[in-house]
Amino acid sequence: MLVQVALPVPLYRVFDYSVSTDNNILSNVSLPQIGSRVEVSFGRQTLIGIVIAHIARADSNVPSGKLKPINKCLDAEPILNASMLKLAYWLARYYHYPLGDVLAVILPSLVRQGKPLDLLITHWRILPHVSDDDFHANAKKQKQQFDMLKLHGARGASEDVLLLEGMERAFLKTLEEKGLIERYIEPKQAPSPVTLAKMPLDLNEEQQQAVSAIIATHQAQRYTGFLLNGITGSGKTEVYLQAMQAVLEAGKQVLILVPEIGLTPQTRARFASRFAAHIVLLHSGMNNTHRLQGWQDCRTGHAQIIIGTRSAVLYPFANLGLIVVDEAHDGSYKQQDTLRYHAADVALYRGVQYNIPVILGTATPSLEHLKLVDDGKLVEYQLRTRPGNAKPAPMQLIDARLQSTHQQTTDDGARYDTGLTDAMIGAIRQTLEAGDQVLVFLNRRGYAPVLLCEACGWQADCPRCDAHLTVHYNSQSQYSSYLKCHHCDWQAYIPTVCPDCGSQNLDAKGIGTTRLSENLHAIFANPQTSKELYPIIQIDRDTTRRKDSWENIYQRINQGNPAILVGTQMVAKGHHFPNVTLVCLPNADRGFLSADFRSPEHTAQLMIQVAGRSGRGNKAGRVLIQTLQPDNDLLLKLVKDGYLSFARELLQERKMMGLPPYTHAALIRCEGKTLVSTRQALKDAIAILPSNHNLAVLGPIDAPMSKKNSRYHAQLLLLAKERQQLHHVLSHWWQPVLALPSAKYLKLTLDIDPIGW
Ligand code: ADP
Ligand code: ZN
Numbered sequence: 036m037l038v039q040v041a042l043p044v045p046l047y048r049v050f051d052y053s054v055s056t057d058n059n060i061l062s063n064v065s066l067p068q069i070g071s072r073v074e075v076s077f078g079r080q081t082l083i084g085i086v087i088a089h090i091a092r093a094d095s096n097v098p099s100g101k102l103k104p105i106n107k108c109l110d111a112e113p114i115l116n117a118s119m120l121k122l123a124y125w126l127a128r129y130y131h132y133p134l135g136d137v138l139a140v141i142l143p144s145l146v147r148q149g150k151p152l153d154l155l156i157t158h159w160r161i162l163p164h165v166s167d168d169d170f171h172a173n174a175k176k177q178k179q180q181f182d183m184l185k186l187h188g189a190r191g192a193s194e195d196v197l198l199l200e201g202m203e204r205a206f207l208k209t210l211e212e213k214g215l216i217e218r219y220i221e222p223k224q225a226p227s228p229v230t231l232a233k234m235p236l237d238l239n240e241e242q243q244q245a246v247s248a249i250i251a252t253h254q255a256q257r258y259t260g261f262l263l264n265g266i267t268g269s270g271k272t273e274v275y276l277q278a279m280q281a282v283l284e285a286g287k288q289v290l291i292l293v294p295e296i297g298l299t300p301q302t303r304a305r306f307a308s309r310f311a312a313h314i315v316l317l318h319s320g321m322n323n324t325h326r327l328q329g330w331q332d333c334r335t336g337h338a339q340i341i342i343g344t345r346s347a348v349l350y351p352f353a354n355l356g357l358i359v360v361d362e363a364h365d366g367s368y369k370q371q372d373t374l375r376y377h378a379a380d381v382a383l384y385r386g387v388q389y390n391i392p393v394i395l396g397t398a399t400p401s402l403e404h405l406k407l408v409d410d411g412k413l414v415e416y417q418l419r420t421r422p423g424n425a426k427p428a429p430m431q432l433i434d435a436r437l438q439s440t441h442q443q444t445t446d447d448g449a450r451y452d453t454g455l456t457d458a459m460i461g462a463i464r465q466t467l468e469a470g471d472q473v474l475v476f477l478n479r480r481g482y483a484p485v486l487l488c489e490a491c492g493w494q495a496d497c498p499r500c501d502a503h504l505t506v507h508y509n510s511q512s513q514y515s516s517y518l519k520c521h522h523c524d525w526q527a528y529i530p531t532v533c534p535d536c537g538s539q540n541l542d543a544k545g546i547g548t549t550r551l552s553e554n555l556h557a558i559f560a561n562p563q564t565s566k567e568l569y570p571i572i573q574i575d576r577d578t579t580r581r582k583d584s585w586e587n588i589y590q591r592i593n594q595g596n597p598a599i600l601v602g603t604q605m606v607a608k609g610h611h612f613p614n615v616t617l618v619c620l621p622n623a624d625r626g627f628l629s630a631d632f633r634s635p636e637h638t639a640q641l642m643i644q645v646a647g648r649s650g651r652g653n654k655a656g657r658v659l660i661q662t663l664q665p666d667n668d669l670l671l672k673l674v675k676d677g678y679l680s681f682a683r684e685l686l687q688e689r690k691m692m693g694l695p696p697y698t699h700a701a702l703i704r705c706e707g708k709t710l711v712s713t714r715q716a717l718k719d720a721i722a723i724l725p726s727n728h729n730l731a732v733l734g735p736i737d738a739p740m741s742k743k744n745s746r747y748h749a750q751l752l753l754l755a756k757e758r759q760q761l762h763h764v765l766s767h768w769w770q771p772v773l774a775l776p777s778a779k780y781l782k783l784t785l786d787i788d789p790i791g792w
């Protein structure tokens with residue numbers, strides 16, 4: 036017998052190896068099992084791959100003499116079971132991505148590197164009676180090592196994790212001999228049953244219907260995909276919690292996917308306050324050892340509630356009973372490089388695979404998901420009211436053409452535009468004076484988006500991208516003033532004179548969150564002392580970069596004193612600011628004019644999400660939208676009739692125009708050193724399309740930002756009426772495209788179901 040091995044190489048094939056008993060370290064196993072890791076030589080490299088099949092010698096095409104034996108088998112038991120391998124095959128087929136590379140995406144890096152999994156079995160923990168007082172003042176190193184273990188709490192951590200974190204084996208021994216710590220074997224049996232830490236709420240009628248339907252599906256051990264379509268604050272989380280309860284009590288695991296940004300300690304706290312359970316968090320900030328630990332916890336069934344971002348949907352689970360995708364419309368569920376999967380789609384696939392319910396929860400369903408409801412592939416439950424008296428905040432338009440924006444005067448008499456109308460400023464003042472908080476949303480960080488020479492029209496552009504440099508200006512410190520490209524991070528000093536004409540008349544144009552915060556400060560400061568009357572709290576990637584900064588900001592906000600929060604889309608998702616009663620959007624409607632046909636959908640989703648931050652406590656909220664296009668049909672529809680009518684109208688448009696979700700798309704991107712070469716490769720690709728392909732072919736065209744990071748990008752879009760058609764063509768065409776002579780020095784990528792182009 037031979038083994039067929041999937042290797043992490045960008046080739047659409049697997050490789051045959053022979054097995055001889057003497058190179059197998061596990062003497063009692065004659066053949067590495069399917070789903071286990073093997074180390075093999077591949078060319079001049081040594082690689083670790085996964086055994087995916089056993090085949091007879093006669094069925095291999097490798098000529099004798101060329102066949103190599105595996106170096107060794109790394110696992111006595113498979114690390115990927117049949118359903119994980121099935122998932123990998125499906126991903127490889129659906130996204131037209133090499134199987135070995137799919138497996139490399141699925142496996143945590145330590146597993147990929149061949150770390151023995153059973154090292155995780157020996158655990159160390161601190162003995163209950165031990166305290167800091169047990170250390171002699173001289174025993175500094177011992178104390179320091181002890182403190183590392185202490186960070187892991189009562190359960191301690193596996194030896195492997197501790198060693199990787201920098202503990203030394205000799206010190207583990209010393210501390211053990213001194214009777215301070217002990218080793219133990221993590222019990223293999225199921226963790227203790229989940230219990231309720233707090234009583235569930237009484238559900239309203241709409242919530243009850245949703246929960247009953249989900250639990251019925253769970254009890255029948257069937258798959259159903261649910262679209263839980265509930266306005267912000269309607270109690271979707273309570274629906275998740277009560278559906279989870281039934282699943283957890285049946286001894287099964289629950290996976291909750293959240294968008295990247297929502298993964299703050301609050302998310303965990305909401306679930307931890309309801310259930311006494313082993314909760315595991317999986318997110319991009321984890322180090323490799325924690326990722327491996329999380330992977331093992333999911334695989335062994337130790338983890339009962341798993342809260343994770345996108346990639347958690349690819350984890351192995353011992354007995355998964357329910358998947359929740361919170362904010363299912365969110366763009367962060369789509370992976371934008373390597374294996375370009377959509378976590379909500381993978382979640383539905385896994386639901387089918389395990390015969391379990393999957394809940395897609397959102398206040399602003401994507402058009403794709405609404406279409407699935409129409410097609411009978413998702414079952415929709417709507418939550419139309421907020422519990423108690425809370426009413427959804429009404430949205431109101433301010434016509435910024437009629438009301439010019441408010442002007443301020445600087446100390447030296449210059450006048451400048453604040454970007455805010457008097458109506459908006461008045462509403463902010465009123466809200467602050469009533470003791471409430473205001474959120475001003477501006478999706479643009481930095482001081483200003485453009486630096487312009489008033490004399491000759493020169494603009495500060497990124498030398499590497501088709502983009503302006505953003506002005507980051509700090510009036511307190513010139514050292515923190517600079518120009519920066521938000522696409523490639525290129526930085527430069529702010530010039531004092533125009534590099535083209537020498538004029539000193541350089542002006543920062545437009546408004547970013549830093550400038551808006553300054554303007555608000557000028558408007559609302561005490562006119563005599565110019566001291567701040569209300570704190571202005573800026574929330575964006577610049578102010579939350581440090582690890583604890585988001586925590587600090589959050590605490591300041593939750594003290595509840597009147598304040599103005601200025602935030603980018605970071606604030607839109609999942610955050611609960613109970614004292615915010617006014618949300619202002621000075622120019623969020625700009626996206627309705629964009630060339631990308633998906634832009635209105637995404638703009639509206641963002642606007643509704645931001646608007647949902649208003650009036651979530653006991654007080655009523657309101658939302659003000661300042662716009663230069665108050666007659667825009669889509670904007671009016673959204674404001675008057677709400678997101679669902681708006682989305683239905685967009686869906687009609689898409690149908691008429693033959694755009695997704697009424698057609699199925701694949702986007703081919705080509706990246707290279709020149710535009711000519713990228714376009715040529717795509718032209719050659721079109722030339723080898725099968726003659727009867729029946730697809731709409733759009734392009735090649737230059738990508739929206741065709742120069743990025745000194746590389747050029749062109750793209751080609753394929754649209755098909757039927758998904759089958761598209762995949763049929765791709766399965767015959769894509770690999771020859773990659774092999775085109777003109778594609779040799781270019782990077783070609785394929786994006787199935789792209790979310791933007
Ligand atoms: P969503 O996730 O839909 O935005 P949440 O789940 O955060 O909404 O619920 C909003 C608020 O309503 C929360 O404070 C929650 O505790 C409360 N809530 C939810 N369901 C009920 C209910 N049935 N009765 C009373 N309060 C509820
Ligand atoms: Zn100039």
Ligand code: ZN
Pocket residue numbers: 497498499500502520521522523524525744
């Ligand atoms: Zn750049």
